[in-house]
Amino acid sequence: MLSRQRAELQSMLRHAVHSSPYYRDTIGAPVARGAPLEDFPALTKRVLMENFDRIVTDTRLNRRQVEQHLDGDNPGGLLLGEFNVAATGGTTGERGITAFDRAAWLAAIATMLRFQRIVGIDETTRSMAVFASSPIHISHRIGAELRAIRPNAPGLNVLMPIETIVETLNAYQPQVISTYPSFVRVLAAEQQAGRLRIKPRLIRTSAETLTQDVRNIAAETWQSTVADSYVCTEAGPMGHECLCADGLHLAEDAFVFEVVDADNRPLRNGIEGAKLLVTTLTNRIVPLVRYEISDIVTMATEPCSCGLPFWRIASITGRREEMLRFPRRGGGTVNVHAHRLRSPLTSSAGVRQFQFAPLREGLEIRVSVFPGVDADAVSRKIEDAVRTTLTAVDAQPSSILVKVVDAIERSGSGAKEKLVTAPATRLPDES
Structure with a gap:
């Protein structure tokens, strides 16, 4: 299987260099000399979007045309009668598009x-x-x-x-x-x-x-x-x-x-x-x-x-976008992935949904709770549990705000729940 993978990779690289102006310019030389894949530049979503018209290998397709189709009356239909196209905002919030023949x-x-x-x-x-x-x-x-x-x-x-x-x-x-x-x-x-x-x-x-x-x-x-x-x-x-x-x-x-x-x-x-x-x-x-x-x-x-x-x-x-940064005890900062903070919320009875929003040197935690639950008691329990979790990794946020909301809305074309999002509120001393 790995032998086939190597053969297919070389075939794909040659095709990309031959049919895509972008790849001809960026990887043409390393492909010609048989350089290993790790020597090639990475492709970010932003670069893909900025260079979509030069990356796509069928000259009938371009970014504006794909986006217009996705914004049209029948985005699930075939573009030009033969291409499936799709878009994503993903967890990063940065839009991306693609096409499949x-x-x-x-x-x-x-x-x-x-x-x-x-x-x-x-x-x-x-x-x-x-x-x-x-x-x-x-x-x-x-x-x-x-x-x-x-x-x-x-x-x-x-x-x-x-x-x-x-x-x-x-x-x-x-x-x-x-x-x-x-x-x-x-x-x-x-x-x-x-x-x-x-x-x-x-x-x-x-x-x-x-x-x-x-x-x-x-x-x-x-x-x-x-x-x-x-x-x-x-x-x-x-x-x-x-x-x-x-x-x-x-x-x-x-x-x-x-x-x-x-x-x-x-x-x-x-x-x-x-x-x-x-x-x-x-x-x-x-x-x-x-x-x-x-x-x-x-x-x-x-x-x-x-x-x-x-x-x-x-x-x-x-x-990577779900990494949170806090002041560290004794100076400096410490990175804590939001998933480390999930356990205090999933173990709290009555919590239905939750979401984190970074504040300057602090954290806002949005939660929705089930009917009949004492929201104030749940909020206090969450704050104490999250502080304990952060203290264990030497993180010392200046404030933790627990905000009870009716519901946490799903976002983007995929209707996903974002674990980390931008704060809806600010602390009094924030600008």
Whole structure:
């Protein structure tokens, strides 16, 4: 497989240099001399957007045309009758677009179907998804393709009224549900309240960082296994857990993955990186060479016991944009990833949703609570628990504000819940 990957990589690089003015200028020389991939420059989302017209290899396509199609009346339809296009704001809030021709799109769907097979999902499985509402988002588009082989599967999205979702799930009785980790909490709360009455054997998650507490919630509520998947709008489906749930198997015959440090230097397996660089091997319309994804990733050091040949991501801590900075006891600053602060909130009874917003030398924590909960008591418990967690890593924020809100809205075309966002309020001495 790795031999095939190397051959496909060289073919893709030659194609990119031949057909893309951008790649001709940026990697033409290293490709000609057979330089290793790590010598090539990385491609950020900003650079992709600024140079889209020079990166795309079909001269009929350009950024303005793709954006106009996505902003039109039928964004889920084929552009020029043959291109699937999609957009993302992602966790970074920076817009990105991409296009797939028929061959690239079929390769993406085939990769997803192959991954589903490894967790026991086929065309006879009562499987359904609850993801994005917008057809410009790739999860919506993949869901539409997968419903085509399950014509009775209902089409739901996370922005529908929860009453509608509950009623539909009760009627369909899915064996497998695919959704965001944050929405697993919502469904579990409905099940525990007695309104939702389903018995899924498997929960598939995607698009948000999956944490152990969500696995625990699914196990306690439905006795279900959770299998995480790894999808990037610009690249397509890239990885999936097997039923061992011990890391994400990567589609190494369709991509090259590099865990790198802040200077884009590859790191050994087992070492946490600053970001992930992905090179696509199947999309020749918008080739991505060392495309930067800001996930903080660690690769596995041992093969999976399931026997699959694909190597694995052992863990994804979260996004680089979810790192919070606080004053350090004794001077200086300390970085704390927002996921470290999740446990005090997930272990607090009555908390329904939560979100962090950095303040100057402080932190605002927004929470929504279930009806009948003493919001003041929950707020005090959260503040004390978060302070304790931060103190353990020598972080000393000047203030922690817990703000109770009615609901935390989902954002972007993917309708995801952002873990970290900009503050809605400021401390009195902030400008």
